Amino acid sequence: MNEGTISAHLARFLVDSVRHSGTSLGRFAHLPDLGPEVLRDDLTRVSTPSALTLWEQLTLTEPGSAIGALVTGHAPIGTFGLWDYLVTTGGNFIETMKRAVDYLELIGDPAGEKLQTIEDGKHFTIRHATGSWVPDVVEAIGFFSLGVYLTRARAATGRPVVPLRVALSHRPPREHRQLIEFFGTRNIDFDAPFNSITFHDDDVRAPLPKAQPGLEQILMRHADLTLAASKPVLHWHDRFRAILATAIHEDTASLERVAQRLAMSPRTLQRRLGEHGTNWREEIEAVRQRHTMDLLRTTDLPLQSIAARVGYSDIRALRRAVQRWEGQSPHTIRNTLSRLRKTPVPGTNIR
Known part of the structure; x- marks a missing residue:
């Protein structure tokens, strides 16, 4: 039911992070599920594309940085709602993290995010x-996900836990030093097969200092009720x-793939679009146009980068569109746009 959406808690955090970066939120006014009246309701679910638009803005504000990890320093326990308390309540951090995997849907998109825990007797x-x-x-x-797991491990154990190793499936960012300071270790591997964070067994198997027996069962029941009552904001179209x-x-914009995500056949999808006075080709064009013009008007990205982001094969196709x-x-x-920004507003120099 909640596939293709994230929680209101995570959406609020992303909106606040974008605001703190100095970006005006007015540029997101066209997104119907990011309004304040929507985000105030903890049971609403915000579409993943809206969340990706916010993430994209953060990466454009701080290009080439480890912004994803660093923003978690401004996310105390409770920022992500019930999920945070499931992670920090229980016998030890291994137990609570396994439970957090089962309830990942409380915070993120169950269709897009995958979590796995691995134990070998010495490491977690x-x-x-x-x-x-x-x-x-x-x-x-x-970066953000690993940062969340580290900050939650420290909050749950009440200790400045340092990971044994951090592995990232990305190239080293320019701010490698910031990552070393954030994670507290130089054992950071880049270009790894997976993103992962590894703790010593002793750090995460020790009893949690604030554990309250039975509380985790109450939280899990509450989590089940919350997920059952969650409601995506967007209507069908x-x-x-x-x-x-x-x-x-994702470069997977085929009629068959999108229909599958909507739990309907391609023929039914085409019929539903026809009932809205549109068709597949027009919808592809509309989404690409909106995203392209937004990037052209609000960023300095090279045209090649814009073409790749909106699904065009090269710059020539983008220019023609x-x-x-x-x-x-x-x-x-x-x-x-550059000339308009440099043109003074009449009357602003009058004293």
Whole structure:
């Protein structure tokens, strides 16, 4: 039921992180599930594409950085709602983390996020994987996830736990030093097969200092009720567009794949689109147009990067599309915007 969505708690955190980065939230006004009235309701579920738009903005604000891990320093226990308390309540951190894996849906997208715990008697490893979206966004989410597990391990145990090893399936960022300081170790492997964080068994098997017997059972019952009562914000057509936007990010935007995500046949999807006065080709075009123009007008990304992000094979295809939509080239659009930003507003110099 909650596939393709994240919790309101995580969405609020991302919105606050974008706000603190200095970005105006007005540029997200077109996203119907990021309004304050939506985010105030803990039972609402925000579409994953809306969340990815926020992540993308964070990576554009701090390009090439470890922003995903560093923002977790501003996420105390309780930021992610009930999931946080499941992670920090129980016999020891291994037990609570296994429970957190079972209830990952409380915070993230069960279709896009995968968690696994591994024990060998000496070490405890948490392995994480996310979707195949824009590389910068995937990297940020990977850093963020490992940062969350570390901060929750420290909060649960009440000790400054230091991981034995951190493995990241990305290239070293420019701020490698910041990652060393954040994780507290130089044992950080890059270009690894998986994202993972490994703790010494003694650190995570010790009894938790604030454990209350029986409380975890109450929390799990509450978690089951919360998931059953959760409600995605978007209506059918908006949800379709959200899923389509994610598919374009993942380069899997086929009619069959999107229909499968919506739990319907391709023929039924085409019929439903026809009932809304549109079709598959027009919907692909609309999502690409909105994302392309947003990136052109609000970022300095090279055209090659924009083309890759919106699913075009090369810059020429992007240029043809922008010319068709706007009647002018991407270069002209950016030059016009640059001149407008430099033009003083009449009357502003009057004293």
